[in-house]
Amino acid sequence: MNPKGALLVGQAGGPTSVINASLVGVVREAASSGYTQIIGMRHGVSGLLTGELVDLGAQPPDVLTRLHRTPSSALGATRHRPTDDELGIAVRILRQLDVRSLIYIGGNDSAETLRRIGAAASAEGYGIRCVHVPKTIDNDLVLTDHTPGYGSAGRHVAILTRDAGRDTEAMRHTDPVKLLEVPGRNAGWLAASSALAREAEGDAPHLIIPPETLVSAEDFLARIERALAKHGCAVVVVAETARGRDGSPIGSDDPTMGSADAFGHRRLSGAASYLSALVASRLKVRARWEKPGTLIRTSGISLSDVDLAEAEEVGRAGVRAADSGMTDVMVTLVREPGAVYRCTTGYAQLAGIANRERRMPAEYFADDGYDVSRAFVDYITPLVGGPLPSYGRLLPIRLRR
Amino acid sequence: MNPKGALLVGQAGGPTSVINASLVGVVREAASSGYTQIIGMRHGVSGLLTGELVDLGAQPPDVLTRLHRTPSSALGATRHRPTDDELGIAVRILRQLDVRSLIYIGGNDSAETLRRIGAAASAEGYGIRCVHVPKTIDNDLVLTDHTPGYGSAGRHVAILTRDAGRDTEAMRHTDPVKLLEVPGRNAGWLAASSALAREAEGDAPHLIIPPETLVSAEDFLARIERALAKHGCAVVVVAETARGRDGSPIGSDDPTMGSADAFGHRRLSGAASYLSALVASRLKVRARWEKPGTLIRTSGISLSDVDLAEAEEVGRAGVRAADSGMTDVMVTLVREPGAVYRCTTGYAQLAGIANRERRMPAEYFADDGYDVSRAFVDYITPLVGGPLPSYGRLLPIRLRR
Structure with missing residues (x-):
């Protein structure tokens, strides 16, 4: 033998x-x-x-x-x-x-x-x-x-966020807020990868909500309002495991997240669905949410x-x-x-290794926890491979009168 | 002038x-x-x-x-x-x-x-x-x-369905049922495009639910059970506007769809979410659902x-x-x-043209309404452009003893 x-x-x-x-x-x-x-x-x-x-x-x-x-x-x-x-x-x-x-x-x-x-x-x-x-x-x-x-899934999240950004921008008169729910268990690595969607100042995502950042309803809504004022639309990438101030999952019965009466089923919704309802009921603007879920991982x-x-x-x-x-x-x-x-x-x-998990380190987040740092962009950029599909824009040329 | x-x-x-x-x-x-x-x-x-x-x-x-x-x-x-x-x-x-x-x-x-x-x-x-x-x-x-x-969106639906098929097949011991909710208003054209995902007999989708087909809970569950028995998993592509026997949207309060007590918020869920809960509560198997939504149209x-x-x-x-x-x-x-x-x-x-809409003609559906016909495949194939990403499989070669 x-x-x-x-x-x-x-x-x-x-x-x-x-x-x-x-x-x-x-x-x-x-x-x-x-x-x-x-x-x-x-x-x-x-x-x-x-x-x-x-x-x-x-x-x-x-x-x-x-x-x-x-x-x-x-x-x-x-x-x-x-x-x-x-x-x-x-x-x-x-x-x-x-x-x-x-x-x-x-x-x-x-x-x-x-x-x-x-x-x-x-x-x-x-x-x-x-x-x-x-x-x-x-x-x-x-x-x-x-x-x-991670590199391929992060690439997918970044591309979908770029696409959602262009979509929401075009439809901002109708549906100015879009939430994209992404996987990631207890760490924000995948939500954070959406930062690569940006080609220019003002591009989506306008808010990233990783599970490492504990969210209050008022803080979230204030940020949405600021994005709407600045860009006319707001694209949010939210981890499916995003958490409220008390650490419990958003969409569960977390009192710090306020009520979402317009929707009515707060206990059972996911994070994006819950936050959409919150935007609609509190800010009186239409919000859509998408949940690509496992489509992110296998592509x-x-x-x-x-x-x-x-x-x-x-x-x-x-x-x-x-x-x-x-x-x-x-x-x-x-x-x-x-x-x-x-x-x-x-x-x-x-x-x-077994039974341990690696959260994102503090230096990979922006100070407020709702965005990533330059160090994170440097970390992830090579992992997603070649350039993402790059999109054009019309030049804002005024009419000759 | x-x-x-x-x-x-x-x-x-x-x-x-x-x-x-x-x-x-x-x-x-x-x-x-x-x-x-x-x-x-x-x-x-x-x-x-x-x-x-x-x-x-x-x-x-x-x-x-x-x-x-x-x-x-x-x-x-x-x-x-x-x-x-x-x-x-x-x-x-x-x-x-x-x-x-x-x-x-x-x-x-x-x-x-x-x-x-x-x-x-x-x-x-x-x-x-x-x-x-x-x-x-x-x-x-x-x-x-x-x-x-339509061609690009149909291509996207077909690719996502192919990917969801491979994912669900691999995870069939854990999450054997997957529902993919797709847009399409009152017509099944986009749900139907998922049929192009198939490369071989038995490939996903195993069930297509366009809004043209009125669904009863028992019929749906029986088909899921058959797919599980035959393939070990079931991938369902369901239109977000899928309808129950009485013509009302699935996920709304349609008595013909039976109850989904395990989930609890039947009035407000979408079609895929509702049907997943139905599978879980009635068949006692885990079901996942994904809702790529507007990501389908802008890619x-x-x-x-x-x-x-x-x-x-x-x-x-x-x-x-x-x-x-x-x-x-x-x-x-x-x-x-x-x-x-x-x-x-x-x-x-x-x-x-204005204020009229074109449903899928009867000859584009399979007889039971839960799949498409050869005529539909012939219709759509050129529209989605070049070949979809094609996937490999291991050959089932037994060990030498």
Whole structure:
């Protein structure tokens, strides 16, 4: 038997637009590493437990080429947290398959699952290298400069915000306020990425509401009024997890957010829906809200070429880590200092990553918390890849009389 | 004074991704037609009344080139319906400006406004040629094969549905049902365009709910259950104007739709939100819904090249119509018979267009009303332009044992 054994890989957690590039990176790197088999599990650890496995080493090259730019998780994903009994079963199956390298592509929860599998294998004396390959659009993993998936999702948010800005500007006589609700869990990274929508002074977004900023109704409404006075319209990008002054989610029963009688169902609405109703009832202007939701994370038309390349590279680096005998590590992205963007891969201990989350640091926000800083723009700009679609404007040339 | 006088152009109604291409077509065609001035009104007829006018003839060529692919209405739009008094004022201003050709780029309501301006001018003995240039993502104007704006919006819906399909497939263990709410007023053209998302048997959408199909809760739930049994997930594209058996909007207080107690605010939710709650409470499976809303209509990353070219061409044809002395007409798109797509422009009387709307004909639906027919796919395919992003799949190769 080949002493290297088999390599097993899975995808877990919410999909991203580039998570398949990481999978392809794993398969391509492993192909030249001498593994007996390269195995994929369907729906992460669930597929391992149910025996839903696929031979990845036998996939023709053109399948991998097409998969590289295909959004969402081709193997299927899972949010299942295995029980201790299931961990025991998983280790038995790993042993049967002679899996010696286990690569798990996922976020925070998946890192914890991988750590537990590694611990269970170790407890049973089965030697296996466990390597976590990061992905999340939320960019909230610690110990890495950023996370594959974030660049493309951030690009998507920026483009949609630019489009919403042009739309709202044109329709300002009818619907002068627009709220765009975006994902991001407990961190504002995705809401903040909307700042890249701006091409000129006065462009949308006019207000960014990350979950890190605690919002009061009066403060919010005053800012909307100022934007309306200045621009004739107001485009707001609000995190779905935006919070009121007492820290509870906006749209829930938060007394600091005031009442939204015109709408009537404050307990159950989302943040954008709630804030729209607040604008309509208090400022007496029409407000629209959109919720692209999961469409942000899985998109074939907003791929960042930088994100795509890095996603493949972290997959490859995961295999190299296992090959070199590392275990219980996550691949990280390490940005080199300097004005020119350069990023390499590194490794961090899994134990330091699981169950932790990275909020946006204070220096990435504007002082009032409703916008981003120059430092954040410098941070994110290279991650979203090539230039966004750039839009024209009529010159304000007066008539000859 | 030049007998040809000035040309005035405006944009009205909801923006589209290609409405600026029509504006550019008007300006480019008019530039070589000998008009004394080419004038744009900001926010449609509102800008005419308030004197917010811009010299379009003096715009540098590169401004027009950039504008051509810039979504939303660069002049600004309006939904204002002028009063009879305002019509009188408008005619006076047209006379002052010596406007002899008036081009209005818009939908149904704008066609009616243009017709009324023409009638008011005629009543006061002022000779002006009024030409309507069509736009609407809803594709619901009569007497034209299709409407500029629809191809790009349909392309966007199809891409988002394809993306949502891949996302839901990957996450079927967690969130097996997804509902995508799309615009379209009283016609199913946009919901129907989601059918182009399919690359293979079993691909999303698994259910299309246009407003033309009256839905009962039991029928809907039975179809979701069948899709779940067959595909492990269900992706539904539902028109925001979807209707229950009694014809009232889904999400309103329609007794035929049953109760959605788990959610609690049936009177005020939208169609997708309501149906998600229904799935969750009745089938006990998790359902997510997304509402891209106006993001569908204004997008720089889903332009159909065919739509873009036709949008410019209808603008040019509008000027040619006025130049040839036609008035009270709308430019139409005329599809030539045959397997190869060819489309030219024609003209129809404004009086036959205003205040009418074109639903999807019965032969464009599948027999049960929850999908489209082959004839519809043949109809729409050329309109969305080049191929959509095409996605790969792993081959289901079993392990060697």
